[in-house]
Amino acid sequence: MLDGFYKLLDQNVRHLLLIVPELLVMAGFLLGLIFDCIAPEERRKSTAYICLLFLVAAMWVNVMDWNGIAREQTVLKMVKEVPKDPHRPIVYRSVPVQVMRSDALFTGMIARDTFAMYFKFVVLLGTAVSLLMALNARELAGPNRGEFYLLLTATCLGAMFLSSATNLLMIYLSLETLSIVSYAMAGYLRQDRKSAEAGIKYAIYGAMASGIMIFGMSYLYGLTGSLDLTGPSGIAAKWFELRHAATPSMQGAYLAVLAMVFCGLLYKIAAAPFHYWSPDVYEGAPTTATGFFSVVPKAAGFAVLVRVLIDFFPLGSTSHFGGLTRMETTIAAIAVLTMTVGNLAALAQSNAKRMLAYSSIAHAGYMLAGLSALDDGLGPAATLYYLLVYLFMNLGAFLVLVALENFRGSCDLKDLRGAVRREPLLGVTLVIFLFSLTGLPPLAGFTGKYLIMVKLAERGSWFLVLFIGLNSVISLYYYMRLAKAIAIDPPEAAATPSEPTPSVFNFLAAGQVAALVLLFVYFEPVYNICKGVLEPLK
């Protein structure tokens, strides 16, 4: 009776070898934890190096893995060759075997496909950059600093699993890993009133959203009898059967169940009306954490959103029981709402951090607009491309903000005035990041917006195109306010002497600017990759 179980156990252990990046991050977390417990206070900075080492190793393995899957599509497998002539020995030969486009690991818990690997790459990159930021942020300095790096790493692990999750339980679990650890990060500055407030607000709001989501999931499970999304007896397959046999009134109920599930995902990417938490959390959390929140969990959220969306509304089926168009309209409406709310609210902010928080809501709106074009892969591909660009420009902006906050002590616009005089390179790169966030050429922010708008225009969603254009104009105003404060306005008072800015900031900022220019000049291959990684979902 237990034979099946042992087989399963065996298979699971073998599958462990296929999630080396995750294992590496996990090892980084655990080793870092041990080190942090035993190391003396002044050596706790090294925790970050341990985590960073494993993150980079994970990134490397991930890229190699990706390369293997994407280029070869085959693996070598030993086969037994029995010759017809009985006198000749039996030979074992390795032959190339076609790999399934999407390998389901751990009995369908996670998928091993290029889509997940793309997002894992983004997530790992974002975490590594955030880790370097955290290492040099003054507000995080203190005897307990090591824990922050550990929390970052644990969040990254959740994001990685979320990128590849294909099972409701796995989605819920990794989403919660992402969330629960984030709450602690938001409330990390326990002496700070705002940080504590941010933490508790984040926790309550997050619990609320995941509550709605799992309530929806329970119905999904009840209806289909499965927790797997894909597969022949999975939710998606069963779902189509059900929908096929459904009356119009049942259609609405099905969509309502699905909408509840999507609540939890939309909350993660801070789409309206689930964006309420984000400005408060972004303002109260340590600036490093804010930069991290605005990129990594959002990327993972988009990963699972795209995956679930495409599972339920496959690409290429232009009208699936009429549901697709309704779904598209819904996404478009959310997108318009999100970008408008984000940009309008950002207009009046006087705190750079909160301004960027609202702006990142708006960017989620742009990306959702790309997702609303589900007829072929191009809309989501543009969103994926935008996400990579967004990683560089938003994280870059926060990076500079952390550096400026280190010696100005605050992110208020009036305190940041004339910062370019003290840090010319960082000031200039911040302006470049802001240009890119606005979507001005010759930076990749332009390409991202352009790709999304072209796709939308192609299928006649002129309304969305118009809104993206209008919103870009609005955003120009407040981005330029920040740029003006930093680059043009004179500094308020005589600069207080403080430690010099670590050169790692200069390096990272310059690297990210280079990436933005490169992604603008050389966008085609990256866009092709984005198109390619959507293939396994089709």
Add this chain to the structure above:
Amino acid sequence: MDAFANLPVLADSLLGGGPDNLFNYLLLAGILFALGVFAMISRRNAVGILMGVELILNASGINFVAFSRFNGHHLEGQVFALFIIVLAAAEAAVALALVLAVFQTHRSIELDQVDEMKL
């Protein structure tokens, strides 16, 4: 109203059958969910709000276990419920730690007074 046409039918299928009827559990879960929402909105104490969260999580758990039972004993639902409980514990630990942090910084856990950050 047309939209509510099914409700009387539901009422029939409810109540009857006691513990053998799936819909009784669904009803209970719905009520707990709604009460949890109610608590989250009307409670001002942070701990009270967290209680609302726990109610919502319990509602989902009941749903899962019920489906698991009536589904031919696929144990997935029970596993899911198990994980919900584990995660609720973890979440409660972090959230209550945060409540203490709020208490230390604000000397109060009435969350409608914790509103420094607004537009």
Add this chain to the structure above:
Amino acid sequence: MDTALFVWLSASILLLPLVAFAILLFCGKKFERGADYLAIGVMGTAFILSVALFAKAAVWPATSDRPIVANLTWINLGNIKLTMGFLVDSLSSFMCMIVTGLATLVLIYSMFYLHGDTLYRRYFGFMCFFCFSMLGIVLSSSLLMTFVFWELVGLGSYFLIGFWFYKPPVSKDHHYQELKARYATGIDERFLSPAYAQRKAFVMNRIGDFGFVSGIMIFAYVMCKAAFSDPSFAQYAKGPLDYTNLYAATQAGVFNHITIWGLDGTALLTLAGILTFMGAMGKSAQFPLHTWLPDAMQGPTTGSSIIHAATMVAAGVYMTARIHPLLTEGSLFFVAVIGGVTAFLAATMAMVQWDIKAVLAYSTISQLGYMMIGLGAGAYTAGVAHLFTHAIFKCMLFLCAGSVIHACHHLQDMNRMGGLRRKMPLTFVATLAGVLAIIGCPFFSGFYSKDAILAGSCAKALEIGGLHWLPYLLGQATAALTAFYMCRLLFWTFFGKPRDKQVYDHAHESPPVATVPLMILALFCFGFWWSGTIVAHSGYLPGLTVQAEGVEAHGVEVETVRTTTGWVDALMVSPTHAAHLNEARIEGADAVRLHEERHEKAHTIATVLSLLGMLAGAGIAWLLYGAKSVDANELVAGNGLLALLWELVSQLWYFDRLYQDGIVPLFRAVNRVLYLFDFMVLDQILVDGWAYFIMAVSQVGRAFDNWVVDKCVDLFGTVTALCGQLTRSLQAGKIQYYACVTFGAVALVLLMLLMMQ
């Protein structure tokens, strides 16, 4: 052997200096001390990789016929794909070696020369940036990429010319005025400062680049048009500006199918070739765009030695060599004439300079002219070989000059030097080797390459005659002039009695960090490195067998070729050389023999004449400046014609005056007219008039405004304020409120979905 190895090697060579530049730029504060070691280490590594690349490329079968190309699609414009990538053949790999090797030595030397400079780190960063751009030109596989790096190289040159940007113009330089040194003649001293010189270099190059871009556009247009109109040319749409594609297309006669402005075929190709060559004229300081190079001497001498003598100015020659297969007879003749005129004019100008760097600068221009003669007059290999030999000895001469200048406390006027050979023996030896090389003394490197150029152009002249004698004769005359001015420099600086006691007493030999690179470079001035006759028979260099095989394939006797070509020639076979030989073969053995005989004859003529010229030039220099048996000033004063010529030459043939007092004012005048038009017509009549009109209209509109529009605006403002209030209340800061709104929204959406039938 796989292409991947070449790609990795090329990419490492190209990107290493860029990485060093980035490190020095972005976290330079940490590298304040170790900037020099970092740059030298990186450049040395790049050199070693270049040697590996060259070694690999040299044994690649029939290198010159089949370069190794690896391309990536850069921009996808529908059917047209623009590419970027590497093109590795013997030419580019050898050039890589030259660039990285010289740069390594120069950087080592710079540790001495720039010691204590406030911008020390920045200097090394700029040098790395320059090397990156230069290697980009060398390795690029398409005209477009060449152009991109071309501009980057210009930028690097701009940085280094203006390296001491804070220096005032020479007319206001107290140090200079105290020394009362004579700089260059014929250049307005008010406009002689690093900051001005860098602008001048940029603008002059821009004129050349205008032609370059036009040429690229003609090529691109023709290639794309052909690819679309004729399916048999469709493959050219992928990388229309790739060199390999361009070569193939030109051979396939693409230009015969396309017409622009009524031009087609050879005429169009000639036009495109000449326009593209204009870029080289700017970068290589060819007549009439040569005036920027002497000014560029305002930069650090070490920068000048690598950029404005050895490599960047040679980029024009390199590019011309790259597009050589595209050049028609007409454009080649143009190249040769420009080269000849440049060589001659620059040599005359060099004769009258008193600034030691200025002499070298004009001589550089003159030598670049030589290379152009070589390329244009059918001596492709000789031209390229001269590029290499010249790079080494001119780089060294500049470093020697730097050593002298440093020893004399930044004095550049040769009038106050003299007799330095006793004080600086090593520098003297190196300078002597360089001078012997540049004047074409037998057994020195310059002799082989220069002689081959003159022989080649003479053969061409013998073959065609007429105006084709012009480049050859100019080159022949220049050989004598070169001997004169270089010997003058040598005698005036190192021989005779010290003319300035104070300077002489102070002079000293440079430390080993400077002299060791000089010695290494001096070693390479000796001819046996470059001579074919010695090495060819030892036969261990792989290039030769390649050549032999290639020639055997074309049916020409191997022995003949061996005796007349060196190993450099064997490697630097012209892309069209094989084709020419093939033509000759088709014409028959007689044609081959005729070809060989003509070359033998030309070789004899050129060698004898240039040796005579060299001896004459050196002899006159000895009479005038070495032995001082004749006083140069008296000689000039005594002869009216000579005085006139002297005046003409010392005013640099009035080129700078012409540009400064003729063309610049002309532009200013045009500018003024346009400005007046702008001001009077556009500003005063159109804009102001419109304003008056609008003001009148606005008076009418005002009443309307007051009563109607203002109310609307007020209304709008009120609505916006209300919206603001609404948004404010939406983000009220209370979590319960957020929960309520969110749950409410969810409930509404769910109900809406459920109500929708």
Add this chain to the structure above:
Amino acid sequence: MSPTADILFWMVMAVTIASAALVVVAKKILHAAFALSICFLGVAAIYVFLHADFIAAVQLIVYVGGIIVLIMFAVMFSSHTQEAGGEGGRKVLALGAGAATAAMLFTAIMLIISRLQQPLHEANAFATQAYQHTAGITGQDLAAETPRLGLGHILMGEYMLPFEVASILVLAALVGAVVIVRKETRG
């Protein structure tokens, strides 16, 4: 159907719902916490009705034994102030808004259930067909009823990965909670 089981079931339902309602409306937060623990006990009993003994046990141990203790602890620690304070109008407003929202959501959920009654029924008809009487069921019946492996095997088999992830999550949450409440050792 066994009437005993029915009555017991309805009683448990009533107690659970009533105590949950008390959580919402109790004036003192301490009372709410007590009500919540009763509610959790009720849910555990519901799990028993659903033949999920293990889950019921876990519910008892983790919720009643753990979370409730945590909550009590937090309440004791922080609520020397009672919640009743503040203006009455605000309180009524909050209650009204909460009630309205909860009612809307409840309606929506009920509508979903009623609309999907048929597919839900089809998918979950197992028990009503095979086990009409749940009272008096024996251990052997349960074993026969679960032909596949038990929860533990499933956790280590099919759900190994979530199991591992959850352990990491709990560890990370612990680190996070400790970091927040721990006293700064310096400054």
